[in-house]
Amino acid sequence: MHVDWALVYRETYTDLVRFLHRKVWDADQAQDLAQETFARALGHDPENPRAFLFTIAANLARDEARAAVRRKKHLTLMAGGAAGAAEAGEEAEEAEGAERVERADAVRRALDQLNGRDREVLLLWDAGLDYTQIARQTGLKPGAIGTTLARARKRLVEAHDAASQLERKPQTKQG
Amino acid sequence: MTHLDDGQLHAYLDGQSGQDGQTRQQMERHLAECAACRGRLEEARRVRDRARAILAGAGPANLTVPPFDAVVQRAARGGRTRRGFRPMVPLAWAASVALAVTVGWYARGLLRGGEAGSIVATREGDVRAAPIRAAPPATSQVAQAVPQRPETTRQITQSAADTTPIAAAAAPLTAPATNLAAAESKGALRAEARVPQGGSIMGRVVGAATQEPLSGIAVRIEGTQRQTVTAPDGSFQLGDVPAGPQRLRVTGVGYRPQAQDIAVLAGGTDTVKVAMQPTTAALEQVVVTGAAGVAAAGETWVTVSPSEAQRRLGGPLATIPGLPSLGTTVSGTGTSTVARTLQVLGTGLTIELIQRRGAPPPPPPAPTPARAAAPAPVAQAARGAGEEPGQALTVQWQGFSVTGRALIPPDSLRKLLQSLTAAQTLR
Numbered sequence: 227m228h229v230d231w232a233l234v235y236r237e238t239y240t241d242l243v244r245f246l247h248r249k250v251w252d253a254d255q256a257q258d259l260a261q262e263t264f265a266r267a268l269g270h271d272p273e274n275p276r277a278f279l280f281t282i283a284a285n286l287a288r289d290e291a292r293a294a295v296r297r298k299k300h301l302t303l304m305a306g307g308a309a310g311a312a313e314a315g316e317e318a319e320e321a322e323g324a325e326r327v328e329r330a331d332a333v334r335r336a337l338d339q340l341n342g343r344d345r346e347v348l349l350l351w352d353a354g355l356d357y358t359q360i361a362r363q364t365g366l367k368p369g370a371i372g373t374t375l376a377r378a379r380k381r382l383v384e385a386h387d388a389a390s391q392l393e394r395k396p397q398t399k400q401g
Numbered sequence: 402m403t404h405l406d407d408g409q410l411h412a413y414l415d416g417q418s419g420q421d422g423q424t425r426q427q428m429e430r431h432l433a434e435c436a437a438c439r440g441r442l443e444e445a446r447r448v449r450d451r452a453r454a455i456l457a458g459a460g461p462a463n464l465t466v467p468p469f470d471a472v473v474q475r476a477a478r479g480g481r482t483r484r485g486f487r488p489m490v491p492l493a494w495a496a497s498v499a500l501a502v503t504v505g506w507y508a509r510g511l512l513r514g515g516e517a518g519s520i521v522a523t524r525e526g527d528v529r530a531a532p533i534r535a536a537p538p539a540t541s542q543v544a545q546a547v548p549q550r551p552e553t554t555r556q557i558t559q560s561a562a563d564t565t566p567i568a569a570a571a572a573p574l575t576a577p578a579t580n581l582a583a584a585e586s587k588g589a590l591r592a593e594a595r596v597p598q599g600g601s602i603m604g605r606v607v608g609a610a611t612q613e614p615l616s617g618i619a620v621r622i623e624g625t626q627r628q629t630v631t632a633p634d635g636s637f638q639l640g641d642v643p644a645g646p647q648r649l650r651v652t653g654v655g656y657r658p659q660a661q662d663i664a665v666l667a668g669g670t671d672t673v674k675v676a677m678q679p680t681t682a683a684l685e686q687v688v689v690t691g692a693a694g695v696a697a698a699g700e701t702w703v704t705v706s707p708s709e710a711q712r713r714l715g716g717p718l719a720t721i722p723g724l725p726s727l728g729t730t731v732s733g734t735g736t737s738t739v740a741r742t743l744q745v746l747g748t749g750l751t752i753e754l755i756q757r758r759g760a761p762p763p764p765p766p767a768p769t770p771a772r773a774a775a776p777a778p779v780a781q782a783a784r785g786a787g788e789e790p791g792q793a794l795t796v797q798w799q800g801f802s803v804t805g806r807a808l809i810p811p812d813s814l815r816k817l818l819q820s821l822t823a824a825q826t827l828r
Contacts, residue, residue: 230599230667232469234641239466248459261467265476274626275641333459352456357417358628369421373408376445379452380407386455 231268234275238354239264242283245353249287250294251334259286277359280350332389339385344378351375405431405438410445419630424617424654426749427808434810600665603638604673606631606651608748610725615677615749618653623660651675654808655751679727679743679751702730702741713738717823719756719803720744727751752807752817760802794818 239260246263247256263283272278337345343364350360351371361368405413405428412418418425432439606618614635621628622642631637644667651659656677663671710729711718720726720742727743742754791808796818805818 228643231472233599233668235469235472236466237640240464243464248456251459257464257467261472261475264472268473268476273624277626330459333455336455348452348456351415352453356629357412357415357420358626361420362626367420370408371420372410372412372415372417373406375415376407376411376448379411379448382455383448383451 229271229275231264231275234279235264238276238279241353242279245280245349246283246287248334248337248349248352249284250290251330255290259283259290262286274359274362276355277363280353280355280363284346332386335389336382336386340378340381344374344381347371347374348378348382404435405441407441407445410438410442411449413442414446414449416632417630419617419619424749425630425633426617430809599641600644600667601638601640601670602642602647602649602663602665602673603636603670604675605635606637606653606675606677607635608656609676609678610727611745611748612676613748615653615656617749618651618656618677620675621650621652623648623650649673649675651677653677653749655679655749679745702732704728704730710740710742714740714756714758714801716758716801717799718742719754719798719801719821719823721752721754721805721817721820722822724752746807746809750808752805752809752814755804755806756801758801760797796821799823 242260242263243256246259247253250256250259260283263279263286266282267275267279270278337348340348343366346364347360347366350363355363357368357371360366360371366374409418409421409423409428412420413425413428418428432442602622604620606615606620607613608615614631614633616631616633616635618631618635618637619628620631620637620639622639624647625643627639627642629637629639642665644665647663647665649659649661649663651661656679659675659677661673661675663673665671705713707718707720707726707729710731713731713734715736715738718729718740721744724744724746727745729740729742731738731740733739736758738757740754740756742756744752744754746752791806792811792814793804793806794811794814795802795804797803798821803818803821805814807814807817809817
């Protein structure tokens, strides 16, 4: 029994990118990580390709977050040049999608209000996994997924609505 | 049935009911009766939709999916530079030995026929795997062997606290494997990546006697984690099913488990229809819980005709009028004979009647046994006796104690038991 990765790729790519986007908050990077996830998955024969992919993706996202922290430290030391150009390019892009970025920021902040497990379950459901797969991935019992989702959704809505009512200081730090 | 909690409501909305034993039907029945829960369901729906809308606001816009070839080539290139590998250099000797063995094994797996050949894989100079000839350990699945990896070969920055070891350990090792396979033969890798085929299965589950669709039935591909639950119209669909001969396992409360052998065509969709038989036949063992008398563990049950059951009981066989009977089984002899009759209440819902001579064994407050006109109900919410979970009520009828058990509210159960009559057979 072999996994047809080409088929799984077609079916799962978008969901994987969306899942990663909610973790790294960078569209290009999310795509890059998704590609990387599939590249690493080739050659394996998991019983559950979807869950397998999402596990790899979650790992990659976590590594990326740590690497980003290290990179930031490097960037501050570099004297303009390539780093500066890259940032300028990003800024131009952001100006265009400023509203989109703001919305994404709001979602991100709301998501940060959830505890890690609740957030993971929520993102996995949104990525298209069913309860059984989510249970397997997170180590929760299938019967607990409903309760976790109920709590996570409620919290997300509360946090999002509360934040949209407050005035926010402009964020100077880049995500 | 008690009110539905938030978790159940959300699971219902997600179409994922049944995880905790409450089927969709049971919930719908309760919702039909309970306005309070209906209101809470709508509230839950609102929350769910809002959450979905919020999340939708943070996703990649206009995503075009790059062609799969890009992934294959990326795998061949060895992927992005992984900073984490640097720290592995001091441990390269251990890593390269371990990798050499595993790499050879991947090669064997990828190149069917087991001709490992001479393979050299290099990853930007970090680790070099020696040429391999031998066939490695006999384990057949990558996923099982990999978790044994020692810590040294994993990225040191990675912690696997909340991830399955399979993917965590597999990640650093995959690149060399696909790398080498590509080095061996680009064509071969491409073929390998496409050859593994999967298909889908769709179908319907119905009751064998009635041909009515059954919902809430679990359908699973044996040996995999592909599984789902049938929808209210009895239909189901499973994708990602490995091609070739497979076995479908179909299970549901109140029905005998079914297995069906199917052949999944690569890239195709198979349609199956499964007919479920309700459970009636001989039970090898019946476990006693609660006070509603059922034969002790170890006794065997035999399916008999109603007239034979009456002969063994020495009296009329209790049945609920108007409901189809799925049959009667008996256990024991003489005065210790116990009869178990199963009748159909509705789609996927049955009631079990356990009949035995005399009064029931001492349960909590049992009023003096009376005749049919005034049954003495003993309500319990025990699970276990026979195969029927749910409420249990025992009444005295014609010198027998009859325990009815079904997944319905106690009041409905009481009404049913009050209508007990003798099975219509010849004496």
